[in-house]
Structure formats: structure tokens, C-alpha cells
Amino acid sequence: MRTASIVAITVTALLLAIVVICYSLLKSGDLSARKKPGTFERAVANYALNLSIPGAAKKAKNPVKATPDALASGTKYYSENCAVCHGNDGAGRTNPAKGLSPDVPDLRATPVQKLTDGEIFYLIRNGIRFTGMPGWDFQDQEIWKLVLVTRQLPKQSSPNSPNKPAKPE
Numbered sequence: 650m651r652t653a654s655i656v657a658i659t660v661t662a663l664l665l666a667i668v669v670i671c672y673s674l675l676k677s678g679d680l681s682a683r684k685k686p687g688t689f690e691r692a693v694a695n696y697a698l699n700l701s702i703p704g705a706a707k708k709a710k711n712p713v714k715a716t717p718d719a720l721a722s723g724t725k726y727y728s729e730n731c732a733v734c735h736g737n738d739g740a741g742r743t744n745p746a747k748g749l750s751p752d753v754p755d756l757r758a759t760p761v762q763k764l765t766d767g768e769i770f771y772l773i774r775n776g777i778r779f780t781g782m783p784g785w786d787f788q789d790q791e792i793w794k795l796v797l798v799t800r801q802l803p804k805q806s807s808p809n810s811p812n813k814p815a816k817p818e
């Protein structure tokens with residue numbers, strides 16, 4: 650009985666502490682998009698995001714071949730819908746990107762290019778909650794073409810090169 654009450658008091662105290670910490674963080678303006686997530690928050694979010702993608706979706710293969718037609722059509726979708734945040738070159742150095750938290754990633758960089766085709770498809774289709782990344786209701790074929798375009802971006806300019814958009818933004 651004594652142990653039970655010690656446990657109950659400890660749990661209540663811990664919960665109270667969490668509430669006080671959350672309250673003071675919110676009061677100090679921590680939900681403003683001006684504040685970028687720290688390394689720990691980023692790591693936890695990336696882990697959770699990876700965990701949230703179903704295994705079958707990760708393994709899905711791109712049924713669309715990278716023909717000039719498919720790339721042209723994908724690039725059109727990309728410039729019309731994605732470039733506003735990600736930039737025509739994929740670098741993510743755009744005006745909306747400056748004001749978004751978490752950051753708009755460089756689509757040419759290794760962390761994105763290491764994702765499987767299926768993961769990229771899933772992230773484009775469903776978007777990423779609590780971030781600026783929307784989900785898209787395009788037909789599957791169009792999303793697979795966007796996956797092809799994402800793979801093409803590092804071939805057009807490298808993540809370390811100065812910002813040289815393929816087309817003026």
C-alpha cells in the first residue's frame with residue numbers, strides 16, 4: 650500500500666512537471682515558425698516519420714520508366730506545385746522556405762536521395778503532418794513521375810554548388 654502511494658505521488662509530480670514545462674514553453678512563443686527545430690527534435694521527428702511509413706509502401710517499385718516524356722510531364726507538375734517551396738533546382742532556397750519550420754529540405758541531398766522510391770512516393774502522396782509538406786491527390790502515375798524528377802535533381806546541380814536554378818524562380 651505504501652509503495653502504491655509513493656508511485657502515485659511520483660507519477661502525479663512528474664505529470665505536473667511536464668504540464669508546467671509545456672505551459673512555459675508555449676507561453677515563451679515556442680510554436681512560432683521563426684524557431685527552427687533543434688537536432689534532438691529533428692532526430693525524433695525523422696525517426697517517427699520513418700516508422701510511420703508502412704513496410705509495403707517502402708518496398709514499392711517505380712512502374713514508370715524515366716523516358717523524356719515522363720520526365721517532361723513530371724517536371725511540369727514539379728514546377729507548378731513543388732518549386733514554390735523546394736525551388737526548381739530542389740535546393741529549397743525559396744521565400745516560403747525561409748518562413749517554414751521545420752526547414753524545407755534540399756531534395757538533392759543524401760538524406761532524401763537515400764530514401765527508397767516507395768518512401769518518396771508515400772511522402773508525396775500523404776504529405777508530412779505538422780510540417781509545410783502537403784499531401785497530393787494526383788494520380789499514382791503523376792506521383793511516380795515526381796519521384797523520377799526527385800531522382801533527376803542531383804544530376805542537374807549538386808547540393809554543394811551555388812544556387813543555380815534550372816529556370817528563373
Ligand code: HEC
Nearest residue numbers: 730731734751752753754761769772773777780781782795
Ligand atoms: C508549402 C511548401 C511545400 C510544398 C508546396 C511542397 N513541399 Fe515537399 N516538403 C516541404 C517541407 C517543409 C518538407 C520537410 C518536412 C519535414 O520536416 O519532414 C518537405 C519534404 C518533402 C520530401 C521528403 C524529404 C525528406 O527528407 O523526408 C519530399 C520527397 C518532398 N517534400 C517532395 C515534394 C514534392 C514532389 C512536392 C510537389 C508535389 C512538394 N514536396 C511540395 C514543403 C513543401
